[in-house]
Amino acid sequence: MSYENGILLESGTNELEIVEFEVAGNKYGINVIKVKEIIVPMTITPIPHSDPSVEGIIQLRGEILPVINMECVLGAGTSSDPKNDKYIVSSFNKQQVVFHVHNVTMIHRISWDSIEKPTGAYSSGTSAIIGVIKLGDEMLLMLDFEKIVMEISPETGIRVEEVQKLGPRERSDKRLLIAEDSPLLRKLLQETLSEAGYDRLEFFENGKEALSYLERASEKGDIADEIQLVITDIEMPQMDGHHLTKRIRDHKGLSKLPIIIFSSLITDDLKHKGISVGADEQVSKPEIADLVLKIDQFVL
Numbered sequence: 197m198s199y200e201n202g203i204l205l206e207s208g209t210n211e212l213e214i215v216e217f218e219v220a221g222n223k224y225g226i227n228v229i230k231v232k233e234i235i236v237p238m239t240i241t242p243i244p245h246s247d248p249s250v251e252g253i254i255q256l257r258g259e260i261l262p263v264i265n266m267e268c269v270l271g272a273g274t275s276s277d278p279k280n281d282k283y284i285v286s287s288f289n290k291q292q293v294v295f296h297v298h299n300v301t302m303i304h305r306i307s308w309d310s311i312e313k314p315t316g317a318y319s320s321g322t323s324a325i326i327g328v329i330k331l332g333d334e335m336l337l338m339l340d341f342e343k344i345v346m347e348i349s350p351e352t353g354i355r356v357e358e359v360q361k362l363g364p365r366e367r368s369d370k371r372l373l374i375a376e377d378s379p380l381l382r383k384l385l386q387e388t389l390s391e392a393g394y395d396r397l398e399f400f401e402n403g404k405e406a407l408s409y410l411e412r413a414s415e416k417g418d419i420a421d422e423i424q425l426v427i428t429d430i431e432m433p434q435m436d437g438h439h440l441t442k443r444i445r446d447h448k449g450l451s452k453l454p455i456i457i458f459s460s461l462i463t464d465d466l467k468h469k470g471i472s473v474g475a476d477e478q479v480s481k482p483e484i485a486d487l488v489l490k491i492d493q494f495v496l
Contacts, residue, residue, distance in 0.1 A: 212228070213227075213303055215228055215234070215303055218300075218301060222272065225329060230286045232286065237282070241253050247349075254294065263283065283295070288461060311434065313326075324343055324344055326340045343378060356387055373398045373400070373409070374397055374428070376428075392488040398423070404440075406435075407435065414449035420453075426440075431460075438457075
């Protein structure tokens, strides 16, 4: 069953579609944009000494893909009915990975502003939960799949060494606003952009908070005196990066702000969505060196 392209929503509406799946009776969600297809389990080749969450690898239409067991990742119980188990074949961060879940149930169309950001114990840097969705009497948990993969395979994440390869850099007094919901990625961006010479960083957990800050700053005077560049993720509770970009472009006092979308969802097939809402540049995670070079073009 394929979920490519045809189901994608118009850009900038602050809506998304999620695939609901189950692990040990609990319900979770993954953005349809990340899902290439859903298949039944197939023969796995185990990999010696791999991470405990990695069941092994499969060959799918000539490609070798790792299979991550979500019951292991989530510390959940075993499948009550293995014949319903499914593989979610996903694509993000310029890689493909398969998630082994206990069932896939349905697709929901929702607004990002209906997704509550995590609070309390499950909002810590160790949590894989990035949002809570209320669906009637039930709740779906949105998971940080980038974080899950990064913890299994750290080399797939943002690395300061990539910035260091750019050579010695001067410190910049330019102030950058960054909208990123993942605590782990906010920390990594703080470290890598500081290494690149950018220390004046204003972080926000979602587009809604970032936009409120920008609107207040604009009321005080020329926004360019306050913020020189906006960097935004796409997937964020309350307001996604595409809608944030559209709202900035539609705001008289903010419309000229340079905007870079930095997301795991940047692909050749999806770049048109960022273009349509007015993004100046789009960079795929985890290409941090490319992001730094794009920042340089706008603020140096």
